[in-house]
Amino acid sequence: MSETPATAEKQTYDFRRIEERWQPFWEQDGTFEVDPDDPRPKKYVCDMFPYPSGDLHMGHAEAFAIGDVPARYARLRGYNVLHPIGWDSFGLPAENAAIKNNAHPAEWTYSNIETQAASFKRYAISTDWSTRLHTSDPVYYRWTQWLFLQLYNRGLAYRKNSPVNWCPSCQTVLANEQVVEGACERCGTPVTKRALNQWYFKITDYADRLLDDMDQLQGAWPDRVLAMQRNWIGRSTGASVSFAVEGDDAEPISVFTTRPDTLYGVTFMVVAADADLAVQLVTETKRAELETYREGLKTVSEIDRQSADRKRTGVFLGRYAVHALTGEKLPIWASDYVLADYGTGAVMGVPAHDQRDLEFARAMDLNVNVVVDTGEEDPATSGVATAGDGIAINSPKWQGLAKDEAITRAIEVLEHDDAGTAKVNYRLRDWLLSRQRFWGAPIPIIHCRDCGEVPVPDDQLPVTLPTDMRGEQLAPKGQSPLASNEDWVSVDCPACGKPATRDTDTMDTFVDSSWYYLRYIAPHSTEEIFPTEQVNQWLPVEQYVGGVEHAILHLLYSRFITKVLHDLELVNFTEPFSALLNQGQVLNGGRAMSKSLGNGVDLGEQLDTYGVDAVRLTMIFASPPEDDVDWADVSPSGSAKFLARAWRIAQDVTSRAGTDPSQGAQQLRRVTHRVIADVQGLLEDQKYNVVIARVMELINAARKEIDSGAGPADPAVREAAETAAQILSLAAPYTAEDMWAMLGRQSSVANSVWPDYDEALLVQETITAVVQVKGKLRDKLEVSPDISEAELEAQALALPKIQKYIDDDGPVRKVIVKAPKLVNVVTS
RNA sequence: GCCCUCAUAGUCCAAUCGGUAGAGACAGCCGACUUAAAAUCGGUCCAGUGUGGGUUCGAGUCCCACUGGGGGCACCA
Numbered sequence: 001m002s003e004t005p006a007t008a009e010k011q012t013y014d015f016r017r018i019e020e021r022w023q024p025f026w027e028q029d030g031t032f033e034v035d036p037d038d039p040r041p042k043k044y045v046c047d048m049f050p051y052p053s054g055d056l057h058m059g060h061a062e063a064f065a066i067g068d069v070p071a072r073y074a075r076l077r078g079y080n081v082l083h084p085i086g087w088d089s090f091g092l093p094a095e096n097a098a099i100k101n102n103a104h105p106a107e108w109t110y111s112n113i114e115t116q117a118a119s120f121k122r123y124a125i126s127t128d129w130s131t132r133l134h135t136s137d138p139v140y141y142r143w144t145q146w147l148f149l150q151l152y153n154r155g156l157a158y159r160k161n162s163p164v165n166w167c168p169s170c171q172t173v174l175a176n177e178q179v180v181e182g183a184c185e186r187c188g189t190p191v192t193k194r195a196l197n198q199w200y201f202k203i204t205d206y207a208d209r210l211l212d213d214m215d216q217l218q219g220a221w222p223d224r225v226l227a228m229q230r231n232w233i234g235r236s237t238g239a240s241v242s243f244a245v246e247g248d249d250a251e252p253i254s255v256f257t258t259r260p261d262t263l264y265g266v267t268f269m270v271v272a273a274d275a276d277l278a279v280q281l282v283t284e285t286k287r288a289e290l291e292t293y294r295e296g297l298k299t300v301s302e303i304d305r306q307s308a309d310r311k312r313t314g315v316f317l318g319r320y321a322v323h324a325l326t327g328e329k330l331p332i333w334a335s336d337y338v339l340a341d342y343g344t345g346a347v348m349g350v351p352a353h354d355q356r357d358l359e360f361a362r363a364m365d366l367n368v369n370v371v372v373d374t375g376e377e378d379p380a381t382s383g384v385a386t387a388g389d390g391i392a393i394n395s396p397k398w399q400g401l402a403k404d405e406a407i408t409r410a411i412e413v414l415e416h417d418d419a420g421t422a423k424v425n426y427r428l429r430d431w432l433l434s435r436q437r438f439w440g441a442p443i444p445i446i447h448c449r450d451c452g453e454v455p456v457p458d459d460q461l462p463v464t465l466p467t468d469m470r471g472e473q474l475a476p477k478g479q480s481p482l483a484s485n486e487d488w489v490s491v492d493c494p495a496c497g498k499p500a501t502r503d504t505d506t507m508d509t510f511v512d513s514s515w516y517y518l519r520y521i522a523p524h525s526t527e528e529i530f531p532t533e534q535v536n537q538w539l540p541v542e543q544y545v546g547g548v549e550h551a552i553l554h555l556l557y558s559r560f561i562t563k564v565l566h567d568l569e570l571v572n573f574t575e576p577f578s579a580l581l582n583q584g585q586v587l588n589g590g591r592a593m594s595k596s597l598g599n600g601v602d603l604g605e606q607l608d609t610y611g612v613d614a615v616r617l618t619m620i621f622a623s624p625p626e627d628d629v630d631w632a633d634v635s636p637s638g639s640a641k642f643l644a645r646a647w648r649i650a651q652d653v654t655s656r657a658g659t660d661p662s663q664g665a666q667q668l669r670r671v672t673h674r675v676i677a678d679v680q681g682l683l684e685d686q687k688y689n690v691v692i693a694r695v696m697e698l699i700n701a702a703r704k705e706i707d708s709g710a711g712p713a714d715p716a717v718r719e720a721a722e723t724a725a726q727i728l729s730l731a732a733p734y735t736a737e738d739m740w741a742m743l744g745r746q747s748s749v750a751n752s753v754w755p756d757y758d759e760a761l762l763v764q765e766t767i768t769a770v771v772q773v774k775g776k777l778r779d780k781l782e783v784s785p786d787i788s789e790a791e792l793e794a795q796a797l798a799l800p801k802i803q804k805y806i807d808d809d810g811p812v813r814k815v816i817v818k819a820p821k822l823v824n825v826v827t828s
Numbered sequence: 829g830c831c832c833u834c835a836u837a838g839u840c841c842a843a844u845c846g847g848u849a850g851a852g853a854c855a856g857c858c859g860a861c862u863u864a865a866a867a868u869c870g871g872u873c874c875a876g877u878g879u880g881g882g883u884u885c886g887a888g889u890c891c892c893a894c895u896g897g898g899g900g901c902a903c904c905a
Contacts, residue, residue: 012867224899227832231901238905257905270905310903342904349905356903427904551900621853622840628898633840635854642853645868678851681844690842693852700852707869770848775886777848816885822847826885 011651013644015611018738023121025737031748034082034128036534043079044538045071046517046577048546048554049086052112053093056119058586058593058631059547061603064125065616065731066583066625067545069688072126072730076754082538084131084520085120087113090141090509092170092186095439095474102471105439109136119603123612124733126750133523135512140519141441142462143529144512147561149444149455150568156202157433159453163274163340164432166194171476172436173198175508176429178553193274193298199434199443199505203560207233207426210559213575220579222626225551232552234427239411241348241420243269243321243330245281253277253321253332256343256425259353260414261406264395265371268349269321269332270314270360272340273297281332283318290315290334297336312337312356312363324419325397335360343425355385371395372403431557433508438465438474438481440506448493448500457494463502480504513554514561517541517576529570536572544577551582581686584628586619593631601631613732614640620731621692643735646699646728650721650739652712657744664716665709666761671701672720673761679727680757688731695727718743725749771796772824773805781823789817796823 026032047067050060071083094105101108113134120127133140151157165174169189173196178185203210211233214226238258245253253269271277273294282290293315314335321330330349337356338347351361352370358379361368368380374390376382389403398409414420434443442463444456456463466488474481482488483504493500518530521538525531546554555577562576585592588599606615617639622629661669675698682691702720706712722743729736729749740749764785769792771779779801783792793815796802802825806812809827816824 222833224832228900231831234901234904236904255905259905312903337903337905339904347905354905356905359903425904427901548899624841627834627841630840633854635840638854641867648868685844687842689840690851693842696852703869768848772847772886775847775884780848814885816847818847822886824847824885 013647013735015613015640015643015734018734019122019612022734022737023124026124026748026750027121029748031750032083032126032128033130034080038080040078040080042082042538043074044082044541045074045543046082046084046520046541046545048544048550049088049513049516050116051088051091051093052109052116054112055115056123056603058601058603058606061123061606061615062586062619062629063545063547063583064120064123065619066581066688067543068125068616069620069691069730070543070545070683070686072733072750073683075126075750076726076729076752078753081126082131082520083125083127084133084523085125085127085129086131086133086516086520086523087116087135088509088513088516089113089134089136090440090506090512092172092437092439095437098439099471099474104467104470105474106136106467109439110134122607123616126733131520131523133516133519135441135509135516136439138462138464139524139526140516141512142526143519144441144507144515145444145456145461145463146458146529147515148441148507148511149458151201151564152445152455154564154568156205156564157199158202159197159199161195161197163193163195164198165191166196167191170437171478173432173434175432175510175553198432199503199507200430200432201511201560203431203557204426204428206560206563207235207428208424209563209574210428210556211235213559213563216575217578217580221577222548222580222582225548225555225580225582228551229556232428232556235424236427237422237424238407239414239420240344240423241324241414243324243348245332246320246322246329250281250319253281253346254344255346255348256423257348257350259350259407260410260420261392261395261398261401261403262350262353262371263325263348263410263414265350265352265369266323266330266348267351267361267367267369268364269330269346270335270338270349270357271317271332271346272338273315273334273336275340275345277345278317278334281317281319282315282334286315286318290317293334312360314360314364316364324414324417331366333360333364341429342427351385352379353385353387355387358383358385369394372406431508431560433511434505435508436478436480437476437506438469440509441512442482443503443505443507445503446491446493446500447503448496448498450498451493451495451500454493454495454500460494480506482506510553510557514557515565517544517558518565518571532570532572539571540573540576540578543579543581545581545583547585548582555580581625583625584623587628587630587632589632590630606636610636610640611643611734613643613735617643617692617732620688623689625686625688642696642699643728643732645703646695646724647735647739647742649699649702649706649717650725650742652706653718653721653743654713655715655718657718659715659718661715661719664719665705665714666716668701668705668709668714668716668720669758670761671698672716672723673757675727676723676755676757677762683730691727692731695724698724698727723755726752726754767820769796769820770822771799771802772822773802773809774826775824778802778805783820785820787820789819792819792823793817797825 071081075081089109094109097108098105165179167174167184167189169187179191183190236258239260240254240256242252242254314333317332317334319332321332323330349357351358351368353372371394372390373393374386374388376386379385392398392401392406397413398406411422444463446454448454466485489501491500491502518535521534522531558576563574565571566574588601593600614636618634618636622634675694679691679694702717705717725736725739736749741747766782767785769781769783770777779799813828814826
């Protein structure tokens with residue numbers, strides 16, 4: 001903390017020395033701890049918490065460097081900042097490691113967490129470590145279980161038997177969101193279907209609100225994320241239509257259609273072959289055929305089933321439906337091209353105007369009735385269904401109407417005849433949350449022979465995982481390893497006291513992560529899930545930062561849970577994250593880093609070679625935060641060079657701390673204040689890369705002033721150096737802190753006061769006005785910034801060059817003047 | 829097929845309201861310092877904004893069409 005007199009011997013910038021000096025300082029000083037009684041306005045900046053898979057990698061380095069910028073800036077602007085950290089510490093990799101190493105998943109998990117925590121401290125994230133939470137701690141998952149029971153009590157958690165996505169490798173079910181192109185998101189194994197009794201959250205009840213509340217997020221969340229969620233929810237409007245079924249006791253079949261105007265074109269009905277409905281409808285003579293068909297489907301992978309050029313297959317069920325309007329007989333078929341879990345699992349076949357139906361009709365030799373004239377070739381001969389707009393034909397009750405009017409009319413007719421109604425349908429399915437694995441929060445339900453499903457009473461929570469299961473005992477067997485632990489499974493029924501069994505499934509880890517941002521407010525509370533009053537003060541999260549890979553899963557689930565909590569009156573807001581920033585990926589050579597490509601870059605090595613600050617600065621400077629960073633295109637050594645250059649400016653300053661800058665070199669002061677003003681706007685706009693460019697500009701200007709201007713003693717140089725240290729503290733905390741100390745200011749720079757810029761210094765003494773003739777630049781003028789339009793026009797027209805153009809091009813038709821920057825002379 | 833998004837020097841990227849295409853950096857080249865090199869300092873080269881139209885006095889910026897890259901959804905009736 002020397003005064004660095006001009007005569008003192010200069011040190012060189014040594015990032016290792018600086019890191020070793022300041023990391024312990026921040027920890028002892030409690031620089032980033034949150035005081036709950038702090039009266040200043042609150043700001044909550046949150047990074048998506050990491051999964052503890054080994055040590056931190058380049059992706060973490062980018063995400064957390066970016067997230068730290070708004071957190072640190074809010075601090076400098078005088079906010080009481082909450083910037084917490086935790087771990088998403090349940091999940092399959094821990095279990096796989098445990099099986100391999102004959103250990104308990106907790107060992108691998110908590111050891112990795114410690115490694116990551118140490119790396120985070122080295123990486124100097126401005127975090128309050130007392131907020132730290134782990135979703136695998138009983139003190140946390142007790143409340144995950146409590147949350148489950150709240151949903152259960154509201155009828156939002158239920159069990160149903162239905163065909164589900166099954167990953168044969170992970171030996172567990174998968175949510176729809178976890179199936180990517182027919183394969184398991186985690187391991188890439190083709191997913192198959194299996195009928196299982198599973199737990200679901202009724203997220204579909206919230207489909208409308210999840211969609212409509214996106215209006216609040218417009219502009220504050222990336223467009224593509226909103227688009228993806230909209231896509232995923234997939235609202236489509238149309239009608240439900242009921243078709244009577246021939247036979248004594250047959251229930252009518254209800255279908256959903258977006259094209260009720262094509263009703264007269266229905267020539268057959270199709271039900272999903274894997275749905276119960278098919279079994280109910282089939283006649284005895286066809287039963288065996290249907291069973292054979294259904295058996296065959298089980299072996300077909302999702303990828304094959306979805307391939308477009310597959311042949312249409314199906315079984316006639318031997319039964320007929322009755323057309324709702326014409327009374328015509330319609331054969332009922334079962335096929336795998338109809339999905340059991342969308343709509344009602346049945347469709348009306350309109351081969352003329354739906355490609356899938358047409359292909360099916362051609363394969364099964366069914367009639368094709370054209371009822372919309374689109375001016376295209378007859379689908380029956382072309383093989384191409386005409387799905388576009390057109391005029392209704394062969395449709396007595398809406399003959400001649402255009403598509404939209406025909407749809408409206410068709411719904412009126414259906415409602416009048418009691419045969420159907422307007423209907424909205426969603427692509428979104430209920431959230432399948434049970435997993436047949438060990439390392440997750442057990443579902444707090446007890447199954448009793450007499451009482452059925454019984455929730456675990458509140459005072460018996462948490463239902464903890466056994467701590468003595470390890471290695472092979474955890475191997476996947478198609479049901480949870482917990483099922484084989486009889487001591488754990490056997491329990492007295494809380495309702496009747498008789499012997500009963502625990503539910504042996506565990507919850508999807510997305511349940512854990514759907515509410516952790518609320519828990520950060522009081523991570524150690526054993527009394528309640530979170531303190532509502534304080535949560536309402538801190539939340540919604542003002543800036544949420546994380547990767548776009550969570551655009552649907554985590555973010556949709558969190559939005560859903562927040563709405564449920566709102567309905568339970570536990571929070572007073574309906575959206576958890578007011579603003580979202582998706583940082584890009586870190587690539588190397590144009591591609592994601594991966595072992596198989598051998599292009600991985602080790603974060604630890606980068607930190608050892610260039611220092612923490614240089615790596616952080618590189619991440620931020622490389623590109624706008626939402627763009628990818630290609631490590632092959634950037635220069636951490638260049639960043640290190642710049643940091644040394646900035647650091648030397650602070651070292652060169654010879655004026656004393658507290659020196660009044662007002663008499664300092666005006667030119668440098670103008671730069672400094674311009675930079676402060678610009679940087680504020682850039683930070684608001686999340687253009688963090690440009691912020692760094694501005695500090696570089698400031699450092700360059702200060703260097704010039706020291707070497708060939710007013711010299712190191714000038715107060716403007718100190719002002720520039722202090723400003724640079726403050727801005728740099730957002731991205732390069734070690735260097736900034738050391739500069740701040742060298743400048744004789746009290747640490748920490750992280751809690752310093754952001755400088756006010758002086759408006760007067762932003763005003764230029766003269767400004768360069770451009771003079772155009774017909775929009776082309778022809779001359780320039782140095783003018784006062786407050787010149788009048790008339791004066792500027794007069795000066796511009798008087799310029800000899802401009803006169804010459806006027807003479808050549810003909811008379812002046814119009815002069816556009818935008819004082820003080822531009823004159824455009826329009827000649828004819 | 830539908831939807832979102834991007835395209836500016838060799839490279840990564842800037843450019844409030846439509847108003848001088850360049851703030852910053854990497855790489856390159858030249859110079860100063862040095863016995864030499866490194867480090868440092870200074871200087872310098874480099875595009876008319878993917879293509880074609882349109883609006884305008886004026887377009888990187890707004891509109892339309894197309895091309896190319898990235899991403900999402902897709903047998904969803």
